[in-house]
Amino acid sequence: MNCCLHRNSNRLWTSVLGAFLLWTGFVASGAGLTSVSAASEPGPVISLVIDGKGIAADVSPLRQNGRMLVPIRVIAESTGANVNYDASARQVTVTENGKRVVLLVDSRTAFVDGARVTMDAPAQLVQQRTVVPIRFVSESLGYQVQWDELAGVAMIQTKPAENIAAVIPYTSNPYVVQPGDTLSEIARQHDTTAQALKKNNNLITEDLQVHQLLFLPKDAKRSEHPLTKEVQDSRLLDDSYLFPFSDSSWYEPYGDSFGSDREWTESSNGSVRGHEGIDIMAPKGTPVYSAADGTINRIGWNTYGGWRINITDKEGRYRLYYAHLSAYVPGLQVGGTIQAGQLIGFVGDSGYGGMGTVGMFEPHLHFGLYKNSDGKAIDPYYYLRCWEQKKVESRFS
Incomplete structure (x- = not known):
């Protein structure tokens, strides 16, 4: 597997906007439902990640028969998504980007763009909150959903995830920059070229800083100033x-x-x-x-x-x-x-x-x-x- 190095970037984190921003506001009770988190926690807990950002909630999602259910409370208005609950029909409708999902409370029957489907778990009312199966709704709207079993966290991706790490082809021969070093001199000492050093380290310029870590190319000599000299263990x-x-x-x-x-x-x-x-x-x-x-x-x-x-x-x-x-x-x-x-x-x-x-x-x-x-x-x-x-x-x- 290729090693990665973080690419310098000035981008600021944007607000998490998706077809539905899920904001939980319910208690862990209800027929057949169990809380994802333990009863006692050492501090605040987050159980939902949307587009790479943990979404704060006052309580955790619930699980039923291996399915995670969350209430829909707040929808990011700028996404164009809309959530409507018809109390008389006991029906939840979620729409976004031309997609329409209709769920019937206490029923495994749902409709996606008019087509009738059967869900593994029904939408339910828990403490006056409409709780819906997150995977079914998300995937019906075109999102990706993953359940992190080890962490007890649901992850939803509403758009393609961006890998913002730059690949470092070879990392097994690190060199620690010394006072007075230049890229050309380091290259000469290790039988390689400045261009090869720049390419392997994704460098834009030849400017160096003392104690900077460089990864020598695969065909270079062993490092004259290896990282092992700089660390305690x-x-x-x-x-x-x-x-x-x-x-x-x-x-x-x-x-x-x-x-x-x-x-x-x-x-x-x-x-x-x-x-x-x-x-x-x-x-x-x-x-x-x-x-x-x-x-x-x-x-x-x-x-x-x-x-x-x-x-x-x-x-x-x-x-x-x-x-x-x-x-x-x-x-x-x-x-x-x-x-x-x-x-x-x-x-x-x-x-x-x-x-x-x-x-x-x-x-x-x-x-x-x-x-x-x-x-x-x-x-x-x-x-x-x-x-x-x-x-x-x-x-x-």
């Missing part, structure tokens, strides 16, 4: 680790902010503390994935990190820290096992205050890495740069 560079965003997630180019000053403190005494991680700016609601296999050792609110989760890697050597989340996926608890690439939460702007504080900074993922033996923070920058070549693949083509 080269075992964290192996293929079992993944980047915390997918190949279709947009985020801003990030630098090494480890150790930089941070003025906000819980005591508000004017002291300055060092930043113990790397900040990756991304739109609120961007899915966050676990970088490693491991076990949850902490989850919930932290004054500095807001809604955060700590995962100890399976070898017990390091704790991986994901902070400032807007929500978790359902069912995460201390002691729970996590797989690399598993969806665990969503980017947010929580933290710097009491429980529920948001808006103290722009949305981003704070990623930290700590030694499990003594709790000491280490710089995860180069590890992230390496893992950035191994992203979770989008579920949608």
Whole structure:
């Protein structure tokens, strides 16, 4: 599988607009229905992703006979979609872009553009909300639907997913740029060409920055300044680790902010503390994935990190820290096992205050890495740069 590197982009995240923006506002009760999430959660939970963005809801979708059902409450007006409930006929009608779907409450019968079809689960009324089978309605309107069984999250794609990662053909021979280096000199030292270096790294110019990570082409000599000289534990560079965003997630180019000053403190005494991680700016609601296999050792609110989760890697050597989340996926608890690439939460702007504080900074993922033996923070920058070549693949083509 080709490795990927995030392509620098100035695009801003657009609002999630689809044929129906599903906003849940119901309680988990009703004949034959069960809640997707556990009864007790460590913080806010999101169970629905539309076009790559987690959609906040006060409760989770429901499942019946293996089918997920959600209520239709708010429709994005700018999409042209329309939802209508006829109480006398006990009938729900959804229309968009010339498509028309009619569902009858408490009946498995439905009509798609006038054609009669039989559904696996009927539309129902739950606490005065009309609950409809999300896959049937979505696919009838031409959308793609996936159920992430591991995370307990439904994913809907209303338009083709865009892979915004640039392919790096060869990544097994990294070089760390040294003071005074030029692209031509690096090429000469490694029996390759500047053009080959530019092509393999998707470089537009030959400008370099000290400590920048370059991937030498396949036919180049072994790196004179390999990444293993810059990191504390080269075992964290192996293929079992993944980047915390997918190949279709947009985020801003990030630098090494480890150790930089941070003025906000819980005591508000004017002291300055060092930043113990790397900040990756991304739109609120961007899915966050676990970088490693491991076990949850902490989850919930932290004054500095807001809604955060700590995962100890399976070898017990390091704790991986994901902070400032807007929500978790359902069912995460201390002691729970996590797989690399598993969806665990969503980017947010929580933290710097009491429980529920948001808006103290722009949305981003704070990623930290700590030694499990003594709790000491280490710089995860180069590890992230390496893992950035191994992203979770989008579920949608």
